[in-house]
């Protein structure tokens with residue numbers, strides 16, 4: 001029987017991982033003939049680490065997910081620098097921007113998200129492209145464009161105080177720029193943080209030297225001058241970095257008549273409204289997860305590879321409980337679950353704004369259902385474990401935040417077997433222990449075996465300490 005033709009649209013974090021997962025299950029390509037089409041010219045890279053590239057803590061070359069010869073080694077027909085322009089579901093063929101076409105038996109949409117630029121006067125030129133001193137922050141090329149334009153002492157404005165905006169502002173501050181962070185809402189990172197947490201974060205960033213302007217909209221941009229805000233104040237800037245949110249990239253899916261509700265709607269088999277077309281990662285909408293993070297994308301890639309190769313026809317994707325971690329030097333922040341709908345739950349909170357420490361934990365029926373923890377890494381570890389395992393919170397709830405609860409440990413040895421140590425890759429303690437017992441006794445071997453540490457990398461120190 002000839003292999004099933006599977007075409008992947010998008011060679012980002014989800015598309016690349018899906019291809020890896022397929023080849024893990026079907027190394028010789030007997031079952032699946034893979035074509036991967038990627039609009040970016042680079043080999044797939046770890047987008048999560050772009051903040052590190054911007055901040056200068058790692059070179060661009062260090063974030064590649066695949067070596068240059070990956071496609072030939074993995075027997076993948078890889079086409080980079082070209083995009084899928086049209087999907088013909090009837091004929092089961094996709095047409096690419098280079099006018100070539102590829103037939104499929106199954107199509108996997110992994111088109112991610114694109115940066116959204118608000119309709120502020122002057123951000124775009126007359127032809128619709130960004131003004132020369134305006135950049136978004138989504139791709140490696142964006143990062144290179146920003147770094148070409150900044151210099152120590154240069155005034156830079158960052159528009160948008162969500163996760164990306166805060167990471168960009170911190171990174172550019174580290175590069176010696178004079179950074180102003182403009183956010184339209186009254187507190188930073190309002191998707192993840194409650195107002196108290198947002199205020200502590202703003203105070204911490206201000207203390208580091210960032211000029212934080214909250215509750216202000218950009219009214220106008222003048223090339224070379226910077227921004228004018230809605231209260232008439234000015235923000236001088238040689239460069240404006242726009243980090244005002246992302247939108248799932250669904251243009252081709254919509255044009256092909258697939259059901260889209262913000263993202264392409266998928267079920268537990270990651271099927272769209274056409275069972276031959278699947279969607280994973282940022283471009284997909286599944287009821288059990290919040291899109292826009294890598295952990296669900298990678299969980300979905302593994303489930304879909306099980307299904308497409310037939311390795312596990314019973315595999316289902318049921319959702320991913322996500323944790324957001326800020327990657328900004330000098331700011332330790334974790335946000336998980338829902339802290340906004342606290343009406344039905346109990347709240348435990350501590351706040352020491354002057355030293356940048358804050359925690360707010362929401363408990364429903366004695367279980368942690370949401371939390372924001374800033375400047376308290378041990379408490380963040382403890383709260384995350386209670387959230388992950390669903391274990392009842394200790395009777396002395398404050399102990400959780402003060403590092404005195406039984407689970408308040410950053411040592412892998414003391415964790416329960418089902419505790420997730422590497423979140424990006426959903427690697428539990430039990431998997432790490434099994435890999436170590438089977439000979440993966442140093443960090444590179446453990447990473448190769450389990451993939452732990454290969455996402456945002458924030459678990460690397462914990463695992464290194466455990467191996468020592």
Ligand SMILES: Cc1cc2nc3c(=O)[nH]c(=O)nc-3n(C[C@H](O)[C@H](O)[C@H](O)COP(=O)(O)OP(=O)(O)OC[C@H]3O[C@@H](n4cnc5c(N)ncnc54)[C@H](O)[C@@H]3O)c2cc1C
Nearest residue numbers: 010012013014039047048083084111112281282292293294
């Ligand atoms: C600076 C930054 C920091 C982040 N930090 C974190 C973090 O700490 N934790 C976290 O969980 N997540 C983080 N994210 C989000 C994370 O990167 C995304 O959730 C993840 O990349 C989603 O993977 P994806 O493959 O769905 O999308 P992407 O990685 O965006 O890949 C999609 C790819 O598809 C391509 N494409 C689109 N349309 C087409 C087409 N028609 N034809 C061909 N190719 C196409 C795109 O060019 C792109 O290369 C961060 C993102 C950024 C930008």
